[in-house]
Amino acid sequence: MAILRIGDDLYFNPAQLAVGFARAAQSCGVELLPNMTANRVLIEAGRVTGGETPRGVIHAPVVVDAAGAWTRQVAEASGIRVPLVPTAQQPFVTEPLSGALATLPMVRIMDAAVYMRPCDGGFLWGVYEEDPKLFDMTDLSEDFDVKDLPLDAGVLWQYARDVQAQLPILLKAPVRKHRGGLPTMTADGQHIVGPAPHVRGFYFASGCNVAGLSISPALGDVLASWILDCAPPIDLTPLTISRFGEGPWPEDELRKQAAWQYRHFYGAR
Ligand SMILES: Cc1cc2nc3c(=O)[nH]c(=O)nc-3n(C[C@H](O)[C@H](O)[C@H](O)COP(=O)(O)OP(=O)(O)OC[C@H]3O[C@@H](n4cnc5c(N)ncnc54)[C@H](O)[C@@H]3O)c2cc1C
Structure with a gap:
């Protein structure tokens, strides 16, 4: 089983990145039109x-x-x-857990395609699914929002069982949030x-x-x-x-x- 740890990996809150870019653009005189289609x-x-x-x-x-x-x-x-x-990507965020320090590294279990990192006092973990859900956006309603993305928790639990020897916490930690997004492949x-x-x-x-x-x-x-x-x-x-x-x-x-x-x-x- 190959497990990769990269000592100088970084993680951050993705929303902050978008807000950071928007603020930087605005400070350079760019006019922003949020929520404009x-x-x-x-x-x-x-x-x-x-x-x-x-x-x-x-x-x-x-x-x-x-x-x-x-x-x-x-x-x-x-x-x-x-x-x-x-293509749907759907991590879990766990409830805060003792010992889930923000200074812990990201972990990627390459063979099982599972990753985990500290998040808000707990962990965020997800997988690269064997059979990912692909989307044609024209099949969705005009007012579809990514937060309405259909998610499948069962897939994540199946992967958690695959890595229970390495990351037993995944099966035990209560889930606080199940998030989804649609990166483009x-x-x-x-x-x-x-x-x-x-x-x-x-x-x-x-x-x-x-x-x-x-x-x-x-x-x-x-x-x-x-x-x-x-x-x-x-x-x-x-x-x-x-x-x-x-x-x-x-x-x-x-x-x-x-x-x-x-x-x-x-x-x-
Ligand atoms: C769960 C998850 C984990 C991820 N983990 C990582 C990671 O660890 N590292 C990493 O580098 N990346 C990661 N990514 C990928 C990263 O989030 C995406 O690469 C990034 O968000 C893509 O940026 P984007 O600008 O292409 O699209 P988006 O971030 O989706 O932005 C597109 C924007 O365009 C707007 N838009 C759409 N249609 C219109 C329209 N007609 N008119 C005007 N605006 C419109 C949307 O509302 C949206 O705001 C992850 C993604 C997910 C979902």
Whole structure:
């Protein structure tokens, strides 16, 4: 059984990261429009001209589609396909436990695809499921919220039994919260960042493959240079959508590969 401990791993509250970026942008003079839906990106003669929102058009020569699980809907409303698949990820957060110190390291049991870290006086733990739930956002209602994501606690308990010799606490600790989210998986497990091939001014920052938080400052930085200088500061060809060719990407094959990437997040086993 392979267990990985990385001494200088960090963990943080994901919501704080988004708020931190928003505050930093605001302090640089960016106007934020929270809870404003982008219905579609407006394109004329192969160039982005703006975005359509319920409150009217916002004129802009550049748009970055960073709509997470909805990246495809935003792009496809403007005729651009994106090969990524929203995939459910659903950790438990336990009640506070004596000894669950915030200074304890993250633990990843690679062979069993189970991870655990301290969280609010207890532990947060989750798994990379063998048979992940993949979503097509067009099947969900327009007012669907990620907090309404259907979750399956049974899957987590099954994995907890697999690692009871290493982490017996998982079966014993009372669960305080069962959270869910929809990271976006791609066929090769890498992000989709950079320009859309045939539309000037249309960029992507998506396909996070359950690793978008850690890399987000770097991706934001290179994407900003890419937009301003019309070229990335380093070769990012392996992250562009063009690496997948012109398509069409058969949906069945894409979902098969996305699920493979998800279940092998800790490497092929
Ligand atoms: C349980 C769980 C554990 C994770 N653990 C880690 C980890 O340990 N390390 C790590 O690096 N990453 C982790 N991730 C992944 C990380 O959360 C994602 O990579 C990251 O949130 C993806 O960011 P994003 O900007 O692509 O999408 P999101 O964070 O989903 O942001 C997309 C935003 O776009 C908005 N939006 C959608 N449609 C529209 C529209 N039409 N108009 C306007 N706005 C729209 C959404 O409301 C949302 O606010 C985890 C994810 C989950 C769910």
